[in-house]
Amino acid sequence: MRGIFVIPVVAAVLLVLVSNVATADNGGSSDPTKLLVKMVKGKTLCIKGWECREWSIHCCNLTISEYFQSYQFENLFSKRNSPVGKAVGFWDYFSFITAAAIYEPLGFGTTGGKLMQMKEISAFLGHVGSKTSSEYYGRGALPIYWNYNYGAAGEALKVDLLNHPEYIEQNATLAFQAAIWRWMTPIKKSQPSAHDIFVAKWKPTKNDTLAKRVPGFGATMNILYGDLVCGQGDIDAMNNIVSHYQYYLDLLGVGREEAGPHEVLTCAEQLSFNPISSTPASSS
Numbered sequence: 001m002r003g004i005f006v007i008p009v010v011a012a013v014l015l016v017l018v019s020n021v022a023t024a025d026n027g028g029s030s031d032p033t034k035l036l037v038k039m040v041k042g043k044t045l046c047i048k049g050w051e052c053r054e055w056s057i058h059c060c061n062l063t064i065s066e067y068f069q070s071y072q073f074e075n076l077f078s079k080r081n082s083p084v085g086k087a088v089g090f091w092d093y094f095s096f097i098t099a100a101a102i103y104e105p106l107g108f109g110t111t112g113g114k115l116m117q118m119k120e121i122s123a124f125l126g127h128v129g130s131k132t133s134s135e136y137y138g139r140g141a142l143p144i145y146w147n148y149n150y151g152a153a154g155e156a157l158k159v160d161l162l163n164h165p166e167y168i169e170q171n172a173t174l175a176f177q178a179a180i181w182r183w184m185t186p187i188k189k190s191q192p193s194a195h196d197i198f199v200a201k202w203k204p205t206k207n208d209t210l211a212k213r214v215p216g217f218g219a220t221m222n223i224l225y226g227d228l229v230c231g232q233g234d235i236d237a238m239n240n241i242v243s244h245y246q247y248y249l250d251l252l253g254v255g256r257e258e259a260g261p262h263e264v265l266t267c268a269e270q271l272s273f274n275p276i277s278s279t280p281a282s283s284s
């Protein structure tokens with residue numbers, strides 16, 4: 001009995017795959033959800049639309065545009081008196097998705113289930129959308145304290161940012177690319193990226209536990225800003241970033257209660273991954 005049903009299903013799946021292959025090279029702009037699937041050594045790998053274009057387990061999941069739409073982006077960036085809000089017209093949804101597409105095969109916004117995916121987008125954009133007083137510059141404004149390294153970022157993105165940092169201010173796609181690169185790339189090789197921390201791909205060591213560093217939004221602030229915002233209790237600089245994240249969770253319908261308890265959400269009590277003070281001093 002079963003065989004009767006199995007055959008049409010298999011045939012249907014093959015048909016879908018064949019039709020996808022046939023349209024894969026027409027620019028892919030028509031249907032962002034077209035899925036290609038293959039098995040490699042027992043692992044299922046996918047390519048999905050133009051957004052998740054490298055064979056990856058992550059591309060089998062929802063892509064960002066499938067759960068985060070243009071009107072939601074507008075909501076996030078228009079309703080607040082944030083520098084990003086003021087620069088509406090510079091930051092736009094398409095630039096974000098275009099930039100994200102490079103990193104979706106690596107797990108940006110495509111790790112875990114839909115809830116984790118929406119939380120990661122809220123967290124990343126919470127960082128981008130927050131500011132403390134004057135720590136912004138230009139239109140493509142990102143927090144300067146976001147530990148930018150134009151040399152390394154430019155190398156990764158194949159743009160000469162060292163000699164032309166102004167490109168970041170002129171091009172929203174590039175600005176988002178640089179920000180997502182920072183989110184996805186460890187600052188030091190031995191350390192986790194903000195992404196790894198957030199999606200709990202990072203396992204805290206004994207030292208981390210002693211320093212109260214746990215997977216979650218708080219530790220992403222720790223890795224990105226360290227002593228500038230962490231380990232000083234509930235200071236404004238930290239709360240400003242936290243409140244953006246919470247606000248975005250609410251706007252996306254996830255709800256701020258999903259952010260977890262205070263010690264996960266904030267870094268108020270955490271010791272910095274990279275303490276400013278503990279740089280080995282050349283003892284005199």
Ligand SMILES: *[C@@H]1O[C@H](CO)[C@@H](O)[C@H](O)[C@H]1NC(C)=O
Pocket residue numbers: 057058059060061110111112113114
């Ligand atoms: C894809 O999503 C499922 C849940 O829907 C999750 O269990 C799985 O870990 C995700 N895959 C990747 C590669 O993140």
Ligand SMILES: *[C@@H]1O[C@H](CO)[C@@H](O)[C@H](O)[C@H]1NC(C)=O
Pocket residue numbers: 159171172173174177
């Ligand atoms: C903006 O940057 C992106 C990514 O580097 C690049 O593909 C695009 O051509 C740039 N746009 C302009 C107008 O320079």
Ligand SMILES: *[C@@H]1O[C@H](CO)[C@@H](O)[C@H](O)[C@H]1NC(C)=O
Pocket residue numbers: 205207
């Ligand atoms: C743990 O912390 C101690 C003291 O700060 C340090 O000497 C040691 O190198 C750390 N271990 C690791 C694995 O980071």
